[in-house]
Amino acid sequence: MTRCTGILFLLFHSLALLAQGGDVQLRAKADALFDEGRYAEAMPHYAQLVSLEPNDRDLNYRLGTCIIHGGEDKDKAVGFLKYAVEDPSVPALAWYQLGRAYHLTYRFDKALEAYQHYRGVADRKLLAQRPVDHLEQQCRNGQGLLSNIKDVAVHDKLEVASSEFFRFYDLQGIGGKIVVLPEELKSNLDKKSEERGLVYLPDEPGPIYFSSYGKDGRTGRDIYRTELLPDGSFSTPVKLAGYVNTDQDENYPFMHPDGKRFFFSSKGHNSMGGYDVFRCTHDPGLDVFGPPENLDFAVNTPDDEVLYLVDGEGTTACFASGRDSRQDMLHVYRVSTTQVPVTITVLQGTFSSAFDPDDREAHIVVEDGLTRERLAEVDTDLDG
Structure with missing residues (x-):
């Protein structure tokens, strides 16, 4: 080996070691963020490592998990x-996360399959920490709700920090104010x-509705009612009886000024995942x-839908x-309450390359023909 060749060899070897060392540092940083639950911050590091x-x-598992909990496009995690x-x-948690990815992207059948597989590979301790019973029920709820899909017109949409989202509500026409629970x-x-x-405080004096864990928290958060007394104190809160509260969390109650239409968010009832918004009718005479x-x-x-005000x-x-929404962020919407049926078009088929019939992999992008807005992206499976 000539001296020049030897120098070049040592140079390339040193560069390779430096690159390898950089990868190790990048992995350590990504893993530390992942373990702290800082998925949005860890995501670009894992994306680089996977490339x-x-x-x-394992890197694919971690990147997929970060996309679910920290990214905007959950479908990319699948x-x-x-x-x-x-x-x-x-x-085993990878199967749980795959179930979550399917669940959050409305593929309830696939989510149930992944949750079931997770049950088979997870040990008792993990199943106790990350149970799927309620998630499976929410998927079945989602399957039932799919039979009646409607849409609303969106007037405004703004992404804000989840800790301050209520400050960005346009209360013109609604009145009242939203405050931190006293x-x-x-x-x-x-x-x-x-x-x-x-808690939402109406302009007019009257009942105030709020959510609380109560004395024992046995049924999670429940909705209570109180009133502001003349001396500025609150009457003794009373837990709502009847159909509203469940053994899951109920939160963000709102009574319409007509005193009849009551809205709240719940993880129970027939929620399809997280908090869903529900409405019920209140009979003021019979309470x-x-x-x-x-x-x-x-x-x-x-995902979660909360604090629905009309x-x-x-x-x-x-x-x-x-x-x-990204991690620690929410979108605040202002919408029309008029619901219109959605026409669903199903495009079904298989893919094979004209150049290589054995190549069954394709990335399909669905766009709005007028606005060119990207509506969905999907990858074919191994069978095309």
């Missing part, structure tokens, strides 16, 4: 997680919780709340949603 090592199943779970040595209405469990309770009705796909998604005429509503 360097696309066959690493491909990474499907590839990850092909290796039995990846964490200390006097908090139970001991509420005070220990990291969640910040919110009875009727059976809640899911506002279905016109408003709700498998104007006095009942034509416009504001609410917040986790759909297509």
Whole structure:
């Protein structure tokens, strides 16, 4: 080996070691963020690592998980997680995350299959930490709601920090104000919780509705009613009886000024995932709340929909949603309350390359023909 060749060899070897060391540091940083639950921050690091090592199943699992919990386009997580779970040595939680990816993108059948597989590979401790019973029920709820899909006109949409989302509501036509739950209405469990309770205060004196864990928290958050007394104190809160509360969380109540239409968010009833918005009818004379009705796909998604407020005429509503939102962010919507049926077109078929009949992999993009807005992206499976 000549001296020149030897120098070149050492130079390339040193560069390779430097690059390798950089990858190790990048992986360590990504893993640290992942373990802290800072998925949005970890996501670009894992994306870079997967581009360097696309066959690493664990990296694919971690990137897919980050997209679910930290990204806007949850659908992109499916491909990474499907590839990850092909290796039995990846964490059992990968099947759970694949189920979440399917669940959040309305593929309820696939989500149920993934949750069922997760049950088969997870140990008792993990199943206790990450149960799927309620998630499976929400998928079945979603399947039922799919039979009646409607849509609403969106007047305004704004992505904001989830900790401050209520400050961005346009209350013109609605009135009242949204405030942080007063200390006097908090139970001991509420005070220990990291969640910040919110309450809508109407302009006119009358009942005030709020959510609380109560004394024991046995049924999660429930909705209570109180009134502001002349001396500025609150009357003793009373838990709503009847159909409203369940063994899951109920939150963000709103009584329409007509005293009859009552809206709230719930993880129970027939929620398709997270908090769904429900409405029921209140009989002021009998003080009875009727059976809640899911506002279905016109408003709700498998993610969280919260704090649904309607104007006095009942034509416009504001609410917040986790759909297509980054980690620690929510979208605040102002929409028409008029729902219109959605026409569904199903395009079904198989793909094979004209150049290589064995090539069954394709990336399909669906766009609006007029606006060119990208509506959906999907990858074919191994069978095309």
